Amino acid sequence: MSNQNIYIPYLMRIEKITLEAPGVKTFRLKFENEQDAGTFSFRAGQFGEYSIMGVGESTFCIASSPTRKGYIECTFRQAGKVTSALALAEEGDIVGFRGPYGNTFPMDEWKGKNLLFIAGGIALPPMRCVIWNALDTRENFKDITIVYGAKSVDDLVYKDELMEWRSRPDVKLVTTVDPGGETLDWKGEIGFVPSVLEKTAPSAENTIAIVCGPPIMIKFTFPVLEKLGFTEENIFTTLENRMKCGFGKCGRCNVGEVYVCKDGPVFSYAQLKLLPAEY
């Protein structure tokens, strides 16, 4: 890679678009160049810069699992300039992708442990990558619990996969929606993620907790986990600072001595505690 221009994206063709929730779409992307498809690899937790030429780049995680070869997926909510342009793209269109960037979830170290996934809203995608990675190598892990909440039933993403996870005997799935976000036939929990987590009370024994969500959810989830007996080293999250380059040069995601893009985005709660609260 060293003799290449690090700003040049891979050209990717949109193979499939899934509407996940209002304003939220998943793209399945395939490499235009067969060779790229062969050499490309990534690990759970990494992200990329997705672009529409002439509009710009936007940062999101790779939402598919590294165990699923030949394509990558990203899930995004239409919010700013680039995501609005991406939302207009159609199947068959070309988008740019640079990556993979950043560190990874230390899944090798989690072998033989229980995994507890806690996600809120649009933050399920970074976790979905880890969840499928774990499910595809199921023998490596003990109990897998997923606590997932969104504002409303409509806002839950990956609805088909939630059903699939629910039907699996080797996964415990708890879904919740904010009060007022439920429908008449809603069978899940009603309440915010931290309180539902507290009620669910998963054991901290030999368990890794992975938390992704809006800052406010994370802020209230960490104390609950500590109360449940999780140590700082066994709680992981991802930071989502604004990024441009993805490799520690543009300066934007600098928090204390780390660049979230290069040294993160995955941090343990213990690592997070050492950083100034600029995220």
Next chain:
Amino acid sequence: MQTENYLIRKPSLEKLFNNLIGSGKTIFAPKAKGKLALFDNVKAYGEITEDYIVTANSAKSVVFPRTEKLFSYHKSKEKTEITDAANSSFPEVILWGTRPCDAAAFIPLTDTFNGDYKDIIFNSRREKVLLLSFSCNKSDDYCFCTSVNSGPGNTSGSDVLFTKLPGGDYLAEVMTPKGQLLVRESIDLFEPKPEEDKDRNLAVVANRFNQKEIQAKLQNLFENPVWDDKSRACLGCGSCAYVCPVCSCFDIQDEAHGNKGTHLRCWDSCGFGLFTLHTSGHNPRETQSARWRQRILHKFLYIPNKSKIAGCVGCGRCSRSCPADINILETLTSL
């Protein structure tokens, strides 16, 4: 390599300039503009001013232009084609009249654009730059190079350093093979090294602080009233970062013209509120004082902790150009 020292007489210096211009080199040198001196493209020796402490703008734009194409694209129905800007031929540039602080700044700047991810566009530009620096024979209260391991006669980063001697001739210290090549090409202009002591002909720049002490203090100073106090008048512009020879934060922008367009790198600054603003409206650095703190911590804690050198060369440009008279030295010495 072993440093080579020569004498170059005043008229020969002009001849050297003319030889370089004659060989088709692009030369950037300080040009007077009102009360300021600015690095600018010069074609004739007479355009160069000697009356400056440092130029108002830094020389970084020759390796890190304020707007630079990273690639261009062409979209058609069938396919998208990308033209890599790294394949362009970058100009050979001579920086004439850089100060030792300017030359020193190329070291941290080059660090930033290398490491795990090598920026070949930056490196291609850097390779083609020759730094012909001139020692400082005057300084002002904004200068503090000696506090950040540099000095008015410091050679690091320069290919050749000229020091003006009494009578107007110059001592030429040739520091690099690139500099050596330049001397070989005009060897008749260079004479054996003078006896004159270099240090006696340098400006005096007082040592204002101990960088290691500052670094140690900053380790535990994230929450401190000094950030509010010293940044209260800050207007939130990017002047300090844009005149800084080390600051290298950037933005990436696309510009489209029909089905063609370019992908650009543009200067950016941690002093702008927009720099860290999320699309959601959340801003990790909400206030101007948090941004001022970031500027200081980045230069005097984060960079030195990683690469041992400070992210500042003590040129004082930020303080001189600040429209609100916010002075970096004042902040550092009041910690």
Next chain:
Amino acid sequence: MNELIKKAVALLESDSVQVIIGYAEGTGTRTRAIFITRTADCENLIFDSRCVQNLAVYLTKSEIKKLGKPAIVAPIPVLRSILQLAVENQITENDLVVLGITPQSELVDFESFAAIEAFLSTHQIVIEEKYQETIREIKAMPVTERFAYWVKELEPCFKCYACRAACPLCYCTRCTVDNNQPQWISVASHPLGNLEWHIMRAMHLAGRCTDCEACYNACPMSIPIHLLTKNMLQDVTENFGTYGPSLDKLNTLSSFKPDDKESFIR
């Protein structure tokens, strides 16, 4: 400026205001803005001909607003900006105490914005002859030459936006250049991007600019951008007959008259 210091002390002591925005000695021969919250610091207040920064810029900054109600040291350019901010409903009389300074360096109290306007009516904006001369010369250039002149003058601009940051009337929380949906103005500082920015800036200040030159003074590259705003000021005066802020008039370019000289608006 003993009188100014005494007044400042009195205002803080009586808690009529919580902060004094004034001038103090800066580095070298420079002066700088100072924000005084304790009476003991009032002795640092100064005023002389070096005090040219337009302090009115701080009246709309959130970091300064947090300090409480201000009293602001206001020589003529600051008074004009205060009045214009009042015209634009950015400040009200209860928001601040104005410590006016006459051209003779005398302290003058203003009870109301109307009093400021009355005072300023005897201190009209005058565009110096040297600038008028330059503007005439530029205007006399053929279009291509004039275009080349501005491309060259604006070339050193690297879009640090110090001109915007120093201007009391550029108080928008999100400037047009910072909007990207759509992206009206190029972020890049290439010739086109620079032209777009400076034309936009001048246009947004047309009929509002009070000629304080804060933009020019702030420019680290000494680009004569004040020529643009000075010219706009002259043009607006010649075409619409207003000159400087006035409480009973709306901004020239944002108000409508049935007898407007431009036909497109009717």
